[in-house]
Amino acid sequence: MSQNYERIMVAVDGSYESELAFHKGVNVALRNQGELFLVHVIDTRALQSVATFDTYIYDKLEQEAKDVLSELERQAKQAGLTRITQIIEFGNPKSLLARDIPEREKVDLIMLGATGLNTFERLLIGSSSEYVLRHASCDLLIVRDSEKSL
Numbered sequence: 001m002s003q004n005y006e007r008i009m010v011a012v013d014g015s016y017e018s019e020l021a022f023h024k025g026v027n028v029a030l031r032n033q034g035e036l037f038l039v040h041v042i043d044t045r046a047l048q049s050v051a052t053f054d055t056y057i058y059d060k061l062e063q064e065a066k067d068v069l070s071e072l073e074r075q076a077k078q079a080g081l082t083r084i085t086q087i088i089e090f091g092n093p094k095s096l097l098a099r100d101i102p103e104r105e106k107v108d109l110i111m112l113g114a115t116g117l118n119t120f121e122r123l124l125i126g127s128s129s130e131y132v133l134r135h136a137s138c139d140l141l142i143v144r145d146s147e148k149s150l
Contacts (some may be wrong), residue, residue, distance in 0.1 A: 003139070005109040007027075009037040011128075013098050014070060017113025021143040025111045026076050035083035037105055038072050040065040042095040062088060093128050098135040111134055114144040 010025035012018045022038070029036040042061050069086040078086050087105075095148050102110060112129045129142055 002023075004034075005139070006032060006033050006034045007037065007105060007107045008032075008034050008109045009039055009097075009102060009105065010111045011093075011132075012038055012040050012068065013093075013111075013113070014068060015113055017143060019113070020150060021073055021111045021141075021146060022030040022075075024141070024143050026081060028074075028109065028111070029078060029081055029083075030079065032104065035085065035110050036076055036081055037085045037101075038069045038076075039071055039087045039089070039097065039101055042090045043093050044090050046090060056100060060091075068072070070146045077110060080090060093133040097128060098132040099137065101111050102136065102138055104105070108138050110140045112142055114142050 005028055008025050010018075010022050010027050012022060025036055028034065042058070042065060065088045066107075069088065073084050073086060085105075087101060089101065097110065097112070101107070110132060112132060114129060133140055133142065
């Protein structure tokens with residue numbers, strides 16, 4: 001049985017692993033003539049203590065996210081994709097990536113880079129990819145760097 005993925009969401013956070021997920025997401029979208037959703041979530045939980053009333057920081061982070069997503073969209077178009085949507089959200093990345101965005105956009109495949117956290121960090125704050133794995137209502141592909149897993 002073959003699965004066609006028509007609405008592929010790739011979470012992009014600036015990490016090397018998310019870049020790997022992006023490249024695989026482009027290939028999956030090309031093979032399936034699908035739409036690619038490039039998603040970046042700005043984690044407001046980390047910013048609350050730093051910038052309660054300072055919108056400059058939020059604006060700067062949003063502009064950086066727009067720049068990154070625009071460059072990725074350019075690369076995806078260069079690879080041959082025509083249906084690409086950029087999404088930037090503020091909030092909790094875990095719930096936004098696992099449920100809110102996929103349900104709203106009717107995503108049928110979520111692609112994430114593997115976490116860069118060590119065991120202790122995962123214990124303290126938890127991994128977004130682990131949370132999405134447990135709570136997503138559609139298929140999920142966690143992309144790993146094969147060089148690091150050796």
